[in-house]
Amino acid sequence: MKLEPESMAEAITSGDRLILSRVLTLIENYDPIGIEVLSLLFQRTGRAHLVGITGAPGTGKSTIVNRIASYLRHVPQEGQLKPPEIAIIAVDPSSPFSGGALLGDRIRMRDLSGDPGIFIRSMASRGALGGLAHTTADVAAVLDAAGYDLIMIETVGAGQAEVEIASTAQTTIVIDAPGLGDDIQAIKAGLMEIADIMVVNKADRPGAKKTLKALRNALMLGHPSKPAKLNQASEDGQPEMWLPPVLSAVATRNEGIEEIVAAIQEHRRYLNHSGLNTVRERERRIAQVEYLLRERLAYEFHARHPAKHFDGVIEKVLAREFSPHQAVQSLMQDA
Ligand SMILES: Nc1nc2c(ncn2[C@@H]2O[C@H](COP(=O)(O)OP(=O)(O)OP(=O)(O)O)[C@@H](O)[C@H]2O)c(=O)[nH]1
Numbered sequence: 001m002k003l004e005p006e007s008m009a010e011a012i013t014s015g016d017r018l019i020l021s022r023v024l025t026l027i028e029n030y031d032p033i034g035i036e037v038l039s040l041l042f043q044r045t046g047r048a049h050l051v052g053i054t055g056a057p058g059t060g061k062s063t064i065v066n067r068i069a070s071y072l073r074h075v076p077q078e079g080q081l082k083p084p085e086i087a088i089i090a091v092d093p094s095s096p097f098s099g100g101a102l103l104g105d106r107i108r109m110r111d112l113s114g115d116p117g118i119f120i121r122s123m124a125s126r127g128a129l130g131g132l133a134h135t136t137a138d139v140a141a142v143l144d145a146a147g148y149d150l151i152m153i154e155t156v157g158a159g160q161a162e163v164e165i166a167s168t169a170q171t172t173i174v175i176d177a178p179g180l181g182d183d184i185q186a187i188k189a190g191l192m193e194i195a196d197i198m199v200v201n202k203a204d205r206p207g208a209k210k211t212l213k214a215l216r217n218a219l220m221l222g223h224p225s226k227p228a229k230l231n232q233a234s235e236d237g238q239p240e241m242w243l244p245p246v247l248s249a250v251a252t253r254n255e256g257i258e259e260i261v262a263a264i265q266e267h268r269r270y271l272n273h274s275g276l277n278t279v280r281e282r283e284r285r286i287a288q289v290e291y292l293l294r295e296r297l298a299y300e301f302h303a304r305h306p307a308k309h310f311d312g313v314i315e316k317v318l319a320r321e322f323s324p325h326q327a328v329q330s331l332m333q334d335a
């Protein structure tokens with residue numbers, strides 16, 4: 001059955017998961033119909049809390065996401081009339097580091113799938129890593145409009161693309177685990193900078209205390225200014241600055257999950273109260289629109305110009321007649 005974008009948008013807002021899945025696929029395939037549905041739904045976005053979960057392969061991200069979701073679905077939270085609806089996006093950038101992760105995710109996530117309040121979506125990149133963060137943001141926007149209160153995005157922290165995906169979220173959790181090697185993985189991968197919350201999972205394993213200590217030290221070094229004021233209440237009871245808490249967990253035994261959930265909620269309050277949410281959203285939107293503009297301009301350029309012309313300019317660069325800068329100048333002159 002072929003549906004118009006308007007009816008698809010409507011179906012999504014009234015909870016039709018089949019149409020939701022279909023539209024997410026359209027979006028992943030850069031189908032203009034999917035983009036149209038997203039645009040129709042966009043006004044309804046802005047309610048959900050987006051949480052990114054990243055870290056080295058095998059640190060326990062899926063297990064933690066799983067446990068957070070079941071915790072929130074089963075343990076009533078203060079001031080909540082009903083359990084939150086939760087969407088999980090498992091992003092597999094198909095990097096050599098995470099080969100096979102997707103299948104594992106599906107298996108381990110299975111115990112959640114009977115719950116109608118949880119929606120799980122696996123996403124794989126089809127080569128275009130640069131666009132994956134943007135597609136993830138679009139997918140999250142549709143889930144937001146669909147009414148999910150919490151959207152968790154799991155990505156393997158193995159490179160710049162993953163860091164980018166994680167930073168599309170409002171709260172970023174970096175998962176580390178002991179025994180991954182001599183160096184602390186999260187520090188090495190440059191993940192500390194994007195962490196709002198750090199978790200040392202597998203605290204049942206040897207070396208967990210050392211990992212915790214190393215992360216806490218590294219974090220303090222990264223916040224040399226005003227350490228006395230960090231996470232300390234100002235007059236109105238809110239922290240002045242956010243020092244990422246370093247928590248420990250044994251996800252497989254459900255230990256530390258409550259504390260992670262509390263930290264997420266506290267970070268959300270901090271974002272709203274400090275105005276940082278607005279600042280970050282503006283930055284994210286600028287980056288998003290700039291990216292789409294660049295894509296669009298390049299697309300339209302190529303659509304209007306014969307490939308032969310472009311190839312000719314490349315030949316000139318290869319013959320050292322043009323520098324790459326001159327090549328662009330020449331292409332733009334003819335545009
Ligand atoms: N000992 C121990 N094992 C754990 C803990 N948490 C997870 N594991 C195990 O570690 C393995 C990897 O867990 P996952 O949750 O799949 O890790 P992941 O980070 O999602 O893995 P990728 O997505 O492949 O990067 C599984 O066998 C888990 O059962 C923990 O706290 N302690």
Ligand SMILES: [Mg+2]
Pocket residue numbers: 061062063101105154
């Ligand atoms: Mg995983």
